[in-house]
């Protein structure tokens with residue numbers, strides 16, 4: 001499989017190179033010009049594929065970045081800088097980066113329609129400035145010259161294809177990197193991204209910077225194609241259309257960007273031949289974008305899903321073994337042996353020096369090291385509502401501790417306060433180090449991981465990509481065996497979008513634990529799970545400190561799970577601790593019985 005994948009990729013690229021060469025050689029000159037326009041649009045759409053497709057931010061100023069690229073190219077041409085378009089093109093991309101970072105700054109606080117307005121305003125401003133000042137060389141009638149080797153349109157078309165391919169390869173590599181995973185996680189949830197230890201501002205700014213670079217490249221290519229550009233070529237309205245096409249075609253994938261570029265040119269050409277005003281093309285793209293948004297996927301994603309399913313249904317049992325198990329039964333068969341190996345008692349990383357041999361299924365050992373988590377006097381207020389009122393809490397290293405309380409008791413507010421997701425008073429220390437002044441992502445890196453009540457697992461990642469992203473380290477088969485098959489029935493290559501909610505919840509728990517923090521704070525991990533899954537989770541959680549050296553703070557409504565997994569419990573009511581200690585004692589406490597109105601705990 002390791003050899004097959006690069007081989008497949010090489011074959012696809014060789015076929016595309018052959019196709020591009022064939023088109024350049026065989027198409028009539030006019031069609032070569034149109035194909036060139038399609039590829040240049042494709043490069044622009046790739047830039048949108050980063051910021052909007054992957055990172056999920058609305059950007060309506062891509063033509064402004066392209067204009068900066070074209071302006072830079074025209075200026076380098078006027079100055080006669082050696083290297084020609086070979087050098088000017090990357091320089092044009094770089095020139096757009098500072099503006100990308102600048103426009104990324106509002107994105108740190110704004111989302112959705114507000115970000116759309118800001119980016120469109122930026123595009124309009126750039127347009128006004130360019131219209132007032134005109135592009136370098138235009139007044140002197142100085143055209144952007146193409147260097148030898150690119151002079152003919154057929155050659156220049158191949159150059160554009162080369163730039164498109166380079167961008168596609170670069171983005172493919174980024175996609176497989178931590179940065180790419182961060183962008184796709186960002187699209188799903190900023191809070192979950194921060195909880196995985198990734199700084200949201202850095203992820204957003206990097207997406208805008210990379211996107212501006214690519215859009216700048218497309219501007220340079222356009223300058224080389226048209227020889228003389230004017231502000232009208234970068235009309236802000238075109239940024240809107242480009243956004244619609246990117247959504248419609250699914251520009252986060254190279255093939256989507258190419259399809260979008262080709263569609264843009266083809267629809268315009270058909271309308272021109274039919275004598276229909278060009279504005280109708282915008283209606284077509286807007287309708288396509290609405291369809292893609294309603295359906296939840298663009299053309300490239302739909303295409304990939306269809307191909308994956310077709311491939312999956314046609315594969316023989318042997319191929320299934322090679323390409324990875326798909327069904328939960330197959331997953332259990334494949335990962336079961338590794339799981340039993342992983343479940344075998346072994347010295348934990350944090351308690352490796354603990355004396356004495358490990359007995360089979362020994363009880364958890366609270367107090368075997370420094371306290372993993374110490375919370376003192378934490379208060380959370382929402383206006384006049386005091387949600388958490390001076391809570392003290394300790395999770396010993398090597399322990400699974402529970403935090404329970406009736407609805408509205410303040411559990412989630414306390415979790416948010418401890419993990420840095422809401423403003424709070426009080427102190428929080430992890431492994432003896434204070435973390436209460438750190439932002440959420442730095443608390444995560446300091447050893448304080450959390451999960452969420454709502455499903456926030458990024459649908460755009462595969463199981464392996466997600467676990468690697470959250471764990472912040474390369475994962476071995478043994479690491480995956482810890483969680484797949486034994487806890488979450490999924491294969492490493494399964495797209496998260498195709499998993500049920502219960503499996504996603506378990507994966508989120510698995511990711512938080514695989515990160516190897518001092519303490520993993522799990523916010524209602526059993527919500528939505530079946531009885532069998534909940535039992536499995538309880539047994540798994542109970543063994544986590546011993547096997548992985550991770551202490552657990554479990555927030556749960558399912559008191560059976562708390563009894564099964566925890567050796568100490570804290571009960572909150574109206575934002576205050578009303579009882580703490582071993583589950584049997586705590587659940588017999590009259591104050592706790594009163595808080596819960598008796599029934600379940602009395603049973």
Ligand SMILES: Nc1ncnc2c1ncn2[C@@H]1O[C@H](COP(=O)(O)OP(=O)(O)OP(=O)(O)O)[C@@H](O)[C@H]1O
Pocket residue numbers: 382385386387405406407408409410411412413414
């Ligand atoms: N953003 C908010 N603004 C105002 N009040 C809030 C906010 N979030 C929570 N509260 C209030 O704070 C109190 C504690 O809520 P919180 O969600 O922390 O409780 P909980 O124990 O987690 O409840 P549940 O078990 O239902 O999730 C409740 O009275 C709730 O209405």
